[in-house]
Amino acid sequence: MQPKAVFFCHASVTPGIVADWERSLHAKVTSGEALQKKKLEHRVSAKSIAEHLARTTVGCAECHISNSEKHMDTFNHEGYQVHVVITPEDCSICHPAERVQYEKNIMSYAPINLTNNPIYHSLLTSINGTQDFDGISTSLEDPNEQTNFESCLYCHGSEVLVQGLTSRETIFGDMEFPILSGWPNQGVGRLNPDGSMGSCSACHTRHRFSIQMARKPYTCAECHKGPDFPAFKVYQVSKHGNIFFSAGDEWDFESVPWVVGKDFTAPTCATCHASLIVTQDGEVVTQRTHQMNNRLWWRIFGIIYAHPHPKSSNTAIIINKAGSPFPTELTGEPTSEYLIDEELMLACRETMKKVCLSCHSTQWVDDQFVRFENTIRTTNEMTLTATKILSRAWEKGAASGLPQAFNIFDEAIEKKWVEGWLFFANSTRYASAMAGADYGVFANGRWYLAKNVQEMLDGWNLSSRTASKRSRRLRKTKNKRSKKQN
Secondary structure (H helix, E strand, O other): OOOHHHHHHHHHHOHHHHHHHHOOOOOOOEHHHHHOOOHHHOOOOOOOOOHHHHOOEOOHHHHHOOOHHHOOOEEEEOOEEEEOOOOHHHHOOOOHHHHHHHHOOOHHHHHHHHHOOHHHHHHHHHHHOEEEEOOOOEEEEOOOHHHHHOOHHHHHOOEOEEEEEEEEEEOOEEEEEEEEEOOOOOOOOOEOOOOOEOOHHHOOOOOOOOHHHHHOHHHHHOOOOOOOOOHHHHHHHOHHHHHHHHHHHHOOOOOOOEEEOOOEOOOOHHHHHOOOEEOOOOOEEEOOOOOHHHHOOEEOOOOOOOEEOEOOOOHHHOOOOOOOOOOEOOOOOEOHHHEOOHHHHHHHHHHHHHHHHOOOOHHHHHHHHHHHHHHHHHHHHHHHHHHHHHHHHHHOOOOOOHHHOOOOOOOHHHHHHHHHHHHHHHHHHHHHHOOOHHHHOOOOOHHHHHHHHHHHHHHHHHHHHHHHHHHHHHHHHHHHHHHHHO
């Protein structure tokens, strides 16, 4: 199903895409051949594949013509019904298990979790909105779509909608193409024209779709660089990162299964969160998964506090007792009905522990996990202190937030509060979880977490004194007016 005309046209028009595809396993191995490999060597999860697909390599047509009837972006292109956006639904012809697993990730719901949550939407507006100054105060305008597309939704994923067709002049004459809004985008939770969610190319970048690329930390760094989610920054200064950057060019990133001690000697992001890992004796350490949260027991990306991982990937459904869309109360208590229980937390912890034990001793791993749990507790305690200061500012009228049903991210003390848990507490937790301690101390961690609390307190005291002086002046003015009238 690889029409020669298609190949030669695009070799001329988009040679980089064609060259990338030619280097891929898709171009070299048929689906049928892939199915014949030993179970642990499988890169496809389908039990069987239609004969007309099994006997050919995966080319342009296998991705851009299959399932075209499900795609709103399908158009007539040189006699073929072609769609532009390749989705997890398309990939599921050969990779059905991966598609099902990925749907259980918070990442697959990333744009929904952001845009369907009114409080997160307020945060997005406070970051991306444009401000104007009238000589006394500033006003905040909502961000436009293009700003959101290239900022938060670049990683979270946009909704790709078909707006019609347009005619363009090409070297082959005038051709019609669909007009897509929310495009280009390869966000992890992209809402696709066939109704599916996600983008496989967020990690397996098109058109090579390389397992090597997905296993290297540079791919994850595209979105996980911080300061809110500093996984790559922490990895760079960790001992694991040191080994990767020093010796990673000697590792085999293509091998399936991935043999610890033979193919690699220190973990990358994929090692801990996704890959099929086996020992040199062939014993399975962890199964391959595209449901990254089945190895996670804490959600250390604190909103507002670190908390047990949510049960549902759709976190926009979470409502705490106070009626706010947070996985914890403002005072830190978890919204338990929406979060995994202790039994499941332990199971996820043990799965991750197996990865660690493939290189480290039991005492080393146990003590590392004790330190991590301590970090969860202490950073949550620091966040609670900051929240108490902010709550007092709201209570006394020095700032307007939740009690007044105002945006909780637009005043100076509120922005300091956000920095505390979104940047500094998160950085401290990531440094603890990934053994990158220095990053969690002075680089962006405990020092700034403590400094931030002090600055919030000093700011609150200054605001209180200013408010008190203003109140006294108003009382004096009223008294003077009253005396004059009398």
